Amino acid sequence: MINRRTLLASGAAAAALPAAAQAFEVADKYKPQDVQISTAYESGQILILPRAHFLYLITEPGVARRYGVGVGKAGLEFTGKAEIGAKKKWPTWRPTNEMIEREPRTYAKFVDNDYVQPGGPGNPLGARALYLFQKGRDTYFRIHGTTAPRSIGRSVSNGCIRMINDHVIDLYERVPMGTAVTVL
Secondary structure (H helix, E strand, C coil): CCCHHHHHHHHHHHHHCCHHHHCCCCCHHHCCEEEECCCCCCCCCEEEECCCCEEEEEEECCEEEEEECEEECCCCCCCEEEEEEEEEECCCECCCHHHHHHCCCCCHHHCCCCCCECCCCCCCCCCEEEEEEECCEEEEEEEECCCCHHHCCCEEECCCEECCHHHHHHHHHHCCCCCEEEEC
16 A cells, blocks of 8 residues: 555655656657658648558658657547648647547536636647648647657547657648648
């Protein structure tokens, strides 16, 4: 049985560990890298293959910058065509009403109020967010950073495309508003 002294001692020990020991290292295959891709895709567009957990930014005919991503759980994933309709640094966040209904305990602080979580390191959208729009309307799906880097390479989100914060910052700087996004 754990007592207060043991709890405090273990917390202090964890805090004393070097940051590198506490850090998460993403698998090499999910780190950004240039890869060959079909020449059928136009330069400048984003292609996402959720089953493979990869996002591709087509940089030139036959070449893409590939990033590892986390994607939506079964039944919550986005598919289809969209475009980047908004871009935000350190975005604010509020779960959708559907998310609150599905998991009221997880999102208890958002029930029966209009609270919006400010942007910052603890915000689930991470350092950057690219908002997916269809026909000028927000789909409520995003390509965004994450506070859960272990979710990269997994299907665990409420539908959004998650990236390591450093990776989404890189993507954010490379793509303009209006960039075409296809999720297969």
